[in-house]
Amino acid sequence: MSFQRMSVNQNISNSKVQSKAKRGSMNRPQSGIIDGDIFYGFRSDIENDCPLAPAYKTKLFNLFRLIEKEFDILYQENQSLQDKIEVLNEKIERDTFDKPDCVDFENNISKVLSKKLSSSSQKSKTAHKLKAQTSKIVSSFKAPQYNCGLVKSYIGHKDGVWEVSVARPGVPVIGTASADHSACIWSIETTRCLLQYQGHTGSVNSIRFHPAKDLVLTGSGDCSAHIWQAALNWDLPKGHSSEEELEGEDLDDKIDSKISTLRTPFRELLGHSGAVSAAEWIVGADQVITASWDRSAILHDVETGSLLTTLSGHDQELTHTSTHPSQRLAVTSSRDATFRLWDFRESLHSVSVFQGHTESVTSAVFTREDKVVSGSDDRSVKVWDLKNMRYPVATIRVDSAVNRLSVSANGIIAIPHDNRHVRLFDLHGQRLARLPRSSRQGHNRMVASAAWIDDVGGVNLFTSGFDRRVLGWSVVSLKDQ
Template sequence: MLCTGDANMPQDVVQNLSAKPPKSKRINIPRVQSNAESEIQPFLTNFRSDMDGESVIPPVFRSRLHELFIQIEKEFETLYAENLNLNEKIESLNERLERESFVGDKQSYDFPDFDNTSSKSFSKQKSISGSSQKVKTAHKLKAQTSKIVSSFKGPNVSCSLIREYSGHKDGIWEVAVARPGQPLIGTASADHTACIWSVEAGKCLLQYQGHQGSVNSIRFHPSRDLVLTASGDQTAHVWQAVVTLDQPKGHSSEEELGTGEKDDFCDDSLLEGTPTLRTPVSELMGHSSVVMAADWLPGGDQVITASWDRTANLYDVETRDLVQSLSGHDQELTHTSSHHSQRLVVTSSKDTTFRLWDFREPIHSVSVFQGHTETVTSAVFTREDKVVSGSDDRSVKVWDLRNMRSPLATIRSDSAVNRLAVSGAGVVAIPHDNRQVRLFDLNGQRIARLPRTSRQGHRRMVSSVAWAEENSNLSCNFFSCGFDRLILGWSVQSCKDA
């Protein structure tokens, strides 16, 4: 405990030094990542150097302060050890809850069907006599029982962490995969840069430094070596992404993953010597606030942007002209996405809705989808012409484009949903604020959860995920990024593919 009996010390200083911080009641205790002694040592060193020089503080008072700082350091080390121990316990509890919730989810899908079928079978058995009917009923019950037993089996999906990509100096907002045949991914970061990475080498091949604010979104052109980024500087940029793939492999590999504790801060030196680009091909202006997202329309001749000024803008890439400004949302826009083959766009907003904009006719039409109770963080198209939306209300909904009234399926979770992605096979990947990534099918049935331990997975909010195209022959076919400044490359395979 701190000793505060020195008469020379002002009473308010004594009270501030001796007061203990209030205990947190939250279960998600932030983990201290750096060594306690290294954190406080520079301050103590400066304090000692000040003591050696001239000072107006009396020597007795200075000596007493020195002793108090030593005691603070010891208490900090004790709290650090307790924090580590509590985090380990929380990790264990979270793993147990995940396993229990998975079993509960699997049970809930088939029991209603069993109950209905059983009641029908028994009523039919009472009304019709004869042993043959009893045998038929028995066969039906056996089939339904087998169905329930099979529902308890684990998912036939294997998820393994293959590679990590690090070097950004701040949180990463979005990760995107290049077109088929280009083994590249792109990242947009709050450190004002966007990066192009080699999937297999794990190295950054090009860093774009043309924005003056956080880079919030990144998208590859569907057929050319161009990249579209959106930024907090109220603009969207189109820039060249011509890179050389034959570079030496990076430090990260499958064998190195999981060996040792991750540092809370990535090594900035990993991007030293990386080619940089500062001049865009096109700068698209017209918004009066932060541009949160941007995407190419089919063909890549036009782009759509979504901004905090409550509008979405449609631009012509070649002329840089603003073709149309789309208004209607009541609050800030959070995301936008376009259809893979048709001139359809969805925009998400903090007003709890997302809108479908149809540009297939000369006069565009708009449809409003209402179903969430909080901010819609993203909405994306599927190959089956459905839309999947995620929200801060901890739910994901699957919609039919022809029916706006109610969703086809609803997935509920225990954490806010960020920028989700749907694979060509219809697997919905959901990134959460609680550092988890879960996989579901379009019917709302849970498939798997990406592994996350003290040595694997993200250590901060997972902000975005992206799927590689099927049959891409890449070692990683799924990518996630977050505010731990890391991009993780995963191999997600079904048993028949493994």
């Protein structure tokens, strides 16, 4: 997920839209760029100010009309091709899962190899390698091992939702960070917004719950991170409608005006000169790390709010940060195609740099198995072992840029994509399933993040996107059904 350089006061969501438009295929301009209004504006300016003869004016107007007509034709052709590509991709995926002869694929390839190769020792080794590679290919053709279904929808934000996060065990709420300058806390069961934080003056780009207290950490495009008190009102606010009554209302009105709002932070963390793309608690929650577009990360003291140290080294803007669940370790991801591992277990903050991707690293997260999983705009996800991080232990190739991914407690990677899909893989790189996406299920715009949770009311995975929605999914192993 590429970011564009912006000034301190610019909104992060505008940069996202611009970068996606550049990276994607040709998109039709918004109304007013190449249309009748602009054409007639040109005509009026030429008639009033241009010294050209009438014949030349007429010729120029005709050329404008031809350009507009040609653009419309190209746009229609492009849209048609995009629709065909999406249909073909979905057909390929269905055929891959449903093809009955896949089980014989490995045997057939092995037979062909045995006929083609001689009995020499060198060729035997080659045959063994090819058979191993064939087995790996066949494993990707296996039928889905998980049943995925949409269970809940959390609707109310007025702009894209950058991130969704889950609270500590025993607290059945989720938090959302949105480009509409607000962060919200939602009841998982009722899907109601319990609290809306409005203390930031820019896009809210990340949200994290304190591991033991009712505190929330948010990072924003206003160059700051805030820690605020999550005092929740579990009772239905007066005048607030039920979920069923809200179905016919406009999305912008679904966060009721009488829901509790908070505008004052418990602690404000400053020090950055660029937008804060992500913020995270260090284990023990006495310190916080923030990642910024000013190419640095900062370690803050929670008690005093003071800046402890500035972590420099990245060549371009930072896109994400994550911390280890039990050790004082952190990773920062950057547009410079690298992610860095920072070790705070000693006074000296040692650092290691990893260059496994060719484009912007959009996120890198720790797993409970002491691994790091990184995702990138280069359409790949890589799994790294902390004991030996010279090379990835698994590489997952996908068909779209990867956004903020999440790894479950049992090692399932949820990968959100620019192309509106969410795919599930294990830590060995084997594909497990894809979340359904249709007119009634799934996101209809870019999926920005994913977050796993221990099963709460049948929901164990949440996704957020730029369709302004957060969706709760049930992901169940077919072996358990």
